[in-house]
Every structure is written in structure tokens, then in C-alpha cells.
Ligand code: NCD
């Protein structure tokens with residue numbers, strides 16, 4: 174049995190408030206625990222989006238009643254909330270800025286809308302950018318001009334990882350995350366996956382829709398080759414129901430909390446990654462980048478030799494599917510201990526609703 178620290182996932186979509194048929198604070202945190210994740214940072218593209226004090230309270234009060242693992246909630250950057258967002262910074266995971274189109278209506282088209290956020294959001298809290306390709310280059314220029322840290326969400330392209338590498342070499346305060354689906358899948362028609370070979374077939378149509386899009390083999394290889402440039406693994410757990418994914422107008426996004434660790438451990442077994450890569454990118458670096466507290470008496474126990482097939486029917490997420498259906502993986506989460514209590518064991522969630530803590534609240538004990 175392998176013992177690891179509880180993982181931190183800095184990018185997930187809980188869907189509450191507003192779209193709890195896809196997921197809520199209960200089901201999302203169950204999925205997290207089953208995946209060996211003991212802390213999640215939740216994105217603000219809910220309905221309504223998390224833009225101000227009252228919407229932040231909506232999300233945090235739902236979380237307080239339902240969450241089974243620890244968490245923090247991101248604020249969304251809007252066209253006119255830079256002062257409010259800055260004042261709420263201590264209560265939030267950070268500020269998320271959508272510079273490109275995706276699910277939800279948070280895109281900031283005009284660069285004059287970016288400026289107040291770069292000027293006002295406290296420099297010791299990260300700004301996370303959804304920014305692809307040239308928009309990402311623009312975001313990095315803003316980080317340099319305003320001399321403040323930015324964290325680039327879900328890097329997927331060769332040109333992106335190479336630019337981030339160059340920006341880091343210049344001393345620009347940029348960090349980044351990569352999602353498992355951009356490491357293990359290519360755009361349709363899917364090519365043999367690194368490590369998993371011919372797996373990945375059958376992912377077409379609406380089910381393959383995700384932002385950023387799945388990329389080419391060359392992009393995927395560039396991510397693997399620049400593993401040292403990647404600061405964090407993040408799932409971008411973005412649950413939509415199977416009916417929605419198979420509809421005329423499929424929303425983009427994949428669930429990912431429960432497949433993160435088995436996929437990464439299989440890559441370790443294959444010699445592509447080390448356990449230390451997982452600890453650095455799923456615990457140490459997210460904690461440092463987002464100023465997250467240590468979770469005392471928290472660990473996960475993993476059976477490294479357990480081989481099994483990923484199946485949606487075994488998942489706790491409400492969305493009912495996974496892009497990795499049928500993939501053969503090696504490494505199973507057996508037990509999760511969160512702050513001294515067994516929160517998950519042998520397929521059963523043991524932590525109760527409300528056990529999860531908001532990591533931005535100082536406990537007075
Ligand atoms: C995300 C979602 O569904 O909320 N979708 C996605 O494809 N990643 C939005 C996002 O993170 O861009």
C-alpha cells in the first residue's frame with residue numbers, strides 16, 4: 174500500500190448554485206474524495222456567476238452545508254466588479270478571468286476590461302487565466318507589465334507550453350496547469366494515447382467537446398516533453414450529463430476528479446512520470462501558488478498494483494459518464510483520511526456533508 178498526501182485539485186466546476194442536475198457540492202466532493210482529492214478550488218461560472226458578495230455567499234453557504242472535502246471558491250472577473258473582487262480576495266481562492274469563450278458567459282473581450290483587475294486584485298493572490306494561444310501571450314504580457322503573478326489554466330498546445338517556458342526564463346511570474354485529458358487524449362479522430370495505446374476510441378461527437386479543445390499528437394508530446402514547465406495537474410472537472418453531451422448542442426467539458434490519480438499512477442507505472450511529479454504538481458505547487466494551508470493528519474492510501482477498468486457506473490459524479498470509459502488503469506485509491514477522520518474507504522464515502530472546510534476561513538479554536 175502506497176501512502177501519499179491528499180491531492181489538491183485547483184480547477185473544478187461544482188455547478189452549484191444553479192445547475193445541480195449536473196453536480197452539486199455534495200456529489201462533487203464525493204467524487205473528489207473517491208479520487209484521492211482532499212481539497213478543491215471551485216470555478217465561478219455557475220448560475221448566477223460568482224461576481225460579488227451575495228453570489229459568493231450563495232456558493233459558500235451551499236458548500237458549508239454540503240461539502241465533504243475542503244475547498245475554496247474562485248471569484249469571476251466581470252466588466253465592472255474589479256473593486257468588489259479585490260475587496261473579497263481574502264475570502265476567495267483567487268480571481269478567474271475568462272479571456273476566451275467557453276461554457277458560461279464570463280468572457281471579457283476588451284482589454285480595457287482586463288486592466289482594472291490587473292491593477293486592483295491583490296498581488297499576493299493569484300489571477301487564473303482561461304486564455305488560449307495568442308490570448309495567453311497577451312495575458313503573460315499583462316503579468317509582466319503589472320508585475321504580478323498569473324496562473325494559466327489548462328495549457329494544451331505546444332506553442333503555449335513553449336511560451337510559458339520562455340516567460341519563466343525571463344523571470345515573468347507565470348505558473349500553469351495541465352489536465353489529464355490533454356496529456357492522454359488527442360483531437361478526434363483519436364490517435365493511440367500515450368501509455369494507453371488504442372484506448373480513447375469511441376470518444377467522438379459531443380462527448381469529445383472540451384475547452385480548450387483536444388489537441389494534436391505533436392501538442393500532446395510537447396506537454397510530456399516539458400513536464401518540468403508544468404506546475405500543477407488540474408482536472409478541470411466540468412460535469413455535463415450524458416444526455417447533454419449527446420444532444421444537438423453539446424456543452425464542452427469532461428468530468429475528471431475520479432480518473433486523475435489512476436491515470437497518473439498508470440503513467441508512473443509506465444515510467445513516464447514519477448511519484449514525486451504527482452506530489453509536486455498535485456500537492457506542493459498548488460499549495461504554494463494559491464497559498465493554501467496544510468491539511469493536518471491527511472493522507473491517501475493507494476493500492477499500486479490493483480488493475481481495473483474505468484467505468485462511469487462506479488463514479489460518484491452526477492454526470493454519468495467519463496471520457497476514459499473502459500480504459501485499463503493500474504492504481505486504486507483504497508482509503509482517504511482527512512484531518513484525522515477516514516473520509517473514504519473501499520468504495521464508500523464516510524465523510525459527512527458539511528465536514529469539508531472553507532480553507533479561507535481562519536478557525537478560531
Ligand atoms: C468548462 C465548464 O463546463 O464549465 N468547460 C470546459 O470545456 N472546460 C468551462 C471551462 O473551464 O472552460
Ligand code: ZN
Nearest residue numbers: 184216409411
Ligand atoms: Zn474549467
